Amino acid sequence: MSLHVIDHPLVQHKLGLLREAGISTKSFRELANELGSLLTYEATQDFALEPHTIAGWDGATVQVQRLKGKKVTVVPILRAGIGMLDGVLGLIPSAKVSVVGLYRDEATLEPVAYFEKLAGELTQRTALVIDPMLATGGTMIATLDMLKQKGCSDIRVLVLVAAPEGVEKVTSAHPNIPIYTAALDDHLNEHGYIVPGLGDAGDKIFGTR
C-alpha cells in the first residue's frame, strides 16, 4: 500500500491548528493552502532533473539543474479541493488545472459527478489530485477511474486528512496510486465524517453554513 503520512513537524503543527473548533475561514484557507504546498513538496520528490547551463551573476557559465520537461496537471475536486489549489500552484506555477466536480450524496454517501473540464495531453501528464478529505473513498475512486479512463497513468493523491476505511478502499481499487496525507485519522462516524477530522472542509473553506 502506497500511503505516505507526512510527519514533518511543520505539517503536524499546521494540521493541529486546522483542527481547532471555531477556526476562522481566513485561517482555514491559509492553512489548507500551506499544507497543500507541503504535500506537493513530498509528492514530487521523484521528479527528474536535467543539467542546464546558464550565465551566472559575474558572467561565468554555471551548471544548474532544472526540471526535465515534466507536464503536470493539478486536479482539484470541487468544491473543497479549490482550498488547496493556490498552495500547489505556488510550487508548480506552470501546471495546468483539470477541474472535476463531485459531491457526496448526504444520504447514500455515494459520489455524484456534476462537472469536468480537463487539461489536454493527459496521457503525458502527472496528475496531482487534491481534496482535503478522503472519507469513504467514493469520491476519490470516481475521480481516479475517470482520469485513468482518459489515459492518465501517473497519478498522485494529496489529501489533508484520510480515514482508514477510505484509504483501504482507494488502495484496493487503485493499488499503484500513492496517497500523500498529513493524517491517517481514527474512523468514520455514522454520517461518514472523519473522526477526529476537520468537519466539513468545503463549508469551512467557502464560509458556507
Ligand SMILES: O=P(O)(O)OC[C@H]1O[C@H](OP(=O)(O)OP(=O)(O)O)[C@H](O)[C@@H]1O
Ligand atoms: O470520501 P468520500 O466519502 O467520498 O467523501 C469525501 C468528499 O466529501 C467532501 O466533499 P463534499 O461532498 O462535502 O463536497 P464539497 O467539496 O462541495 O463540500 C470532500 O471534500 C470530498 O470530496
Ligand SMILES: O=c1cc[nH]c(=O)[nH]1
Ligand atoms: O469528514 C468529512 C467527510 C467528508 N467531507 C468532509 O468535508 N469532511
Ligand SMILES: [Mg+2]
Ligand atoms: Mg462539503
